Amino acid sequence: MGKKRLGVGFIGGGFIGRFHIRSWVGVRDSDIMGIVDVNSDTAESTAALVKGLNVGEPTIHGSITDMVADPNIDALWIGTPNFTRIEVMEEIADAVVSGKGELIGVCCEKPLGRNVAEAKKMLELAQKASLLDGYLEDQLFSTSVQRGKSIVWARGAALTGRPFLARSAEEHSGPHMPWFWEGELQGGGVLNDMMCHSVEVARYLLTEPGVPRESLTPVKVTAHTSCLKWQDPHYVEQLKQISDGKLDYANRPAEDFARGLIEYRDNDGNPLIVEVTTSWCFVGAGLRLSMELLGPEYSMSINSLDAGPKVFFSRNVHGETGEDLVEKQNAEMGLMPVIADEEGEYGYTGENRHMVEAFLAGNRPDENFSDGVNVTELLMTAYMSAEQGRSVEFPPSDLDTFIPAVAQGKWNPKEKN
Numbered sequence: 001m002g003k004k005r006l007g008v009g010f011i012g013g014g015f016i017g018r019f020h021i022r023s024w025v026g027v028r029d030s031d032i033m034g035i036v037d038v039n040s041d042t043a044e045s046t047a048a049l050v051k052g053l054n055v056g057e058p059t060i061h062g063s064i065t066d067m068v069a070d071p072n073i074d075a076l077w078i079g080t081p082n083f084t085r086i087e088v089m090e091e092i093a094d095a096v097v098s099g100k101g102e103l104i105g106v107c108c109e110k111p112l113g114r115n116v117a118e119a120k121k122m123l124e125l126a127q128k129a130s131l132l133d134g135y136l137e138d139q140l141f142s143t144s145v146q147r148g149k150s151i152v153w154a155r156g157a158a159l160t161g162r163p164f165l166a167r168s169a170e171e172h173s174g175p176h177m178p179w180f181w182e183g184e185l186q187g188g189g190v191l192n193d194m195m196c197h198s199v200e201v202a203r204y205l206l207t208e209p210g211v212p213r214e215s216l217t218p219v220k221v222t223a224h225t226s227c228l229k230w231q232d233p234h235y236v237e238q239l240k241q242i243s244d245g246k247l248d249y250a251n252r253p254a255e256d257f258a259r260g261l262i263e264y265r266d267n268d269g270n271p272l273i274v275e276v277t278t279s280w281c282f283v284g285a286g287l288r289l290s291m292e293l294l295g296p297e298y299s300m301s302i303n304s305l306d307a308g309p310k311v312f313f314s315r316n317v318h319g320e321t322g323e324d325l326v327e328k329q330n331a332e333m334g335l336m337p338v339i340a341d342e343e344g345e346y347g348y349t350g351e352n353r354h355m356v357e358a359f360l361a362g363n364r365p366d367e368n369f370s371d372g373v374n375v376t377e378l379l380m381t382a383y384m385s386a387e388q389g390r391s392v393e394f395p396p397s398d399l400d401t402f403i404p405a406v407a408q409g410k411w412n413p414k415e416k417n
């Protein structure tokens with residue numbers, strides 16, 4: 001490729017855009033050189049964050065096409081809401097194919113699409129524009145996951161046999177923007193929003209280091225979804241208020257709890273299990289990520305809320321509410337955990353380093369849109385299983401056309417009673 005530094009353009013400077021930008025202080029050989037956001041105030045404040053951290057000199061562009069045409073831009077990071085995926089990727093592909101500008105690659109936040117058809121379309125568009133593609137699943141690159149996985153495989157697995165069970169969970173008290181709560185816009189409820197992380201990180205932990213994902217074959221998926229908290233009238237009203245009356249969880253809820261069991265086989269036919277849990281009704285200190293990896297003579301466990309220092313504030317400390325201790329923080333008093341380096345612990349720094357290095361070397365990233373398609377296939381099978389109340393063999397025949405009932409506004413567990 002001959003490029004020494006990668007100029008990156010951000011599409012979407014919201015919550016996740018800012019997380020990525022903060023991680024850039026630990027990313028080498030790259031500068032953030034462009035921002036596009038439909039909200040001009042957000043574009044301005046995001047550009048100011050970039051400059052304040054000294055991680056680039058971004059131009060605010062009026063369109064994705066203009067940003068592709070900017071010679072300072074070599075790669076794009078997509079961090080816009082799920083319902084914009086296809087229009088955003090179509091504009092990128094059109095701009096490149098019609099010669100408006102040149103790009104090396106594109107990265108896209110999770111989930112790659114709201115369903116399998118959308119995820120496959122994202123892959124097809126990246127290939128049509130001959131772009132290297134990175135799927136932004138940060139948890140794989142978490143410092144704890146990377147270190148824990150390598151030690152367990154090098155010591156425990158090498159001497160006593162491969163791990164056979166991986167558990168992972170992501171839980172918090174609910175998303176920060178109304179569109180996440182709406183099944184049609186987001187693609188589902190918490191299963192689509194957060195189980196995408198848990199499914200992929202558990203699969204990654206079970207996969208031998210350096211060996212491709214095809215060494216594990218998914219054979220069966222069993223899942224359950226519920227709405228445990230947010231259909232209670234008090235919380236229905238709360239959601240109405242944060243959305244100017246748009247969210248109607250009494251009649252059009254999405255699941256706030258989901259669990260899944262994915263049965264895999266390894267290359268020797270041995271059974272392996274992935275067990276995942278996600279929820280939007282965990283009221284603890286804040287976001288909690290947990291993972292476990294179990295083998296014949298060993299185990300490994302991670303809990304993001306146990307990773308750093310703890311602070312204690314007495315009842316006389318009446319500060320403002322914030323997210324300065326931990327993401328999705330629920331309290332500012334009492335004994336509270338602090339995540340010292342959220343960008344590293346959640347995986348953003350390692351993820352972005354990897355994507356930049358791969359693009360500069362002209363290589364497809366290790367985590368790419370094909371992985372995003374695989375994740376979506378597993379999630380849609382999980383929705384099928386939950387809707388049908390039975391285990392579903394993988395892959396089911398109608399996977400490519402399946403849209404979960406919750407994404408069609410047709411799921412309401414209360415109607416069963």
Ligand SMILES: NC(=O)c1ccc[n+]([C@@H]2O[C@H](COP(=O)([O-])OP(=O)(O)OC[C@H]3O[C@@H](n4cnc5c(N)ncnc54)[C@H](O)[C@@H]3O)[C@@H](O)[C@H]2O)c1
Binds near residue numbers: 011016036110138177
């Ligand atoms: N990896 C993670 O853990 C993680 C965490 C949060 C969000 N995400 C993903 O990141 C994406 C964005 O989530 P968020 O929390 O930042 O959402 P958000 O609503 O906070 O921010 C989205 C931003 O995109 C802008 N936008 C909307 N449509 C646009 C368009 N067509 N073109 C340009 N800008 C547009 C909005 O103005 C806003 O600034 C979602 O797909 C979400 O699933 C991932």
